[in-house]
Amino acid sequence: MKALIVYYTMGGRTKKTAHAIASSLSKYEVTFVPIELPGNFFQRIQVFDDFEKGKFSLIEDELNSLDAANFDLVFFGMPTYGDKPPGTFEEIMKRMKNFSGKKVIIFTTARFSGKKALEYMKKKIEAAGADVINKYNFRRFFWIGKKRAIKFGEEINEL
Template identity: 65%
Template sequence: MKVLIIYFTMGGRTKKTAEAIASTLSNYEVSYFPIELTGKFIEKIKMLDKFENKDFSIIETELNTLDASSYDLIIFGMPTYGDKPPKAFDEILARMGNLNGKKTVVFNTARFTGGKALEYMKTKVEEAGAQVSDQFKFRKVFWIGVKNAIKFGKQINERQEKLGTI
């Protein structure tokens, strides 16, 4: 079975969480679609600003490869910016072919809030015609560990077994 993990990260917290979840998905062959802002802080902010203004030219080639058809499960992981996921999330959904009828999981990372952003993700994924079988908000003000992510990953594994995906 194949899972695609799509995540966005600027500070590494969402990446760390995504990789911890992946480490528990022993029944799956894991692929990633990462959007990782790198470089000095100012460079990251400039890139984020471009994305928030819907300029995705720098990742155009990658976005054009987005297709859900060969995956049994798609996991979306996003940070929280002003109670929403980054604009890249909406762009990914708009670009992703064959999402209709897919099984998906959504999670986000946040420092203080995050509930509204997670609901937003779930709603948008469902509007694209996919089913959300699990969701989780990883909220930590400072250090984000992997304990909850591992627990969540195990829950995903168990749920998919019950649903008969595996």
């Protein structure tokens, strides 16, 4: 089977979580669409700001590649910003091709909240006609909870 994992990361936590989940998906051939903000801290803040203003030129290739047609399962992993996913998530939803009817797994990373961001994503995904079959909020203040991510991947692998 085939899985697509789309994730957004500014500080690396969501990337590490996505890869830890993927490491358990032995029944799946995994393709990543990473949206990784480049540069040093200040450059990343600038890119984050551009994305929040709807300027996505830096990630046009990634956005254009979003097509669920060949995948049995689609994952979205997002950080939590003020109890929501980044604005880029909306653009990802707009740009996903062949998405209706797909099985979807969502996860958020957060330091102290995250569940609301997860619910927000679930609503948007279901409005696009896809089906959220599992979700998890990886909430840790200092570390990323890699062990839990590997376990989550194992649970998905057995669905």
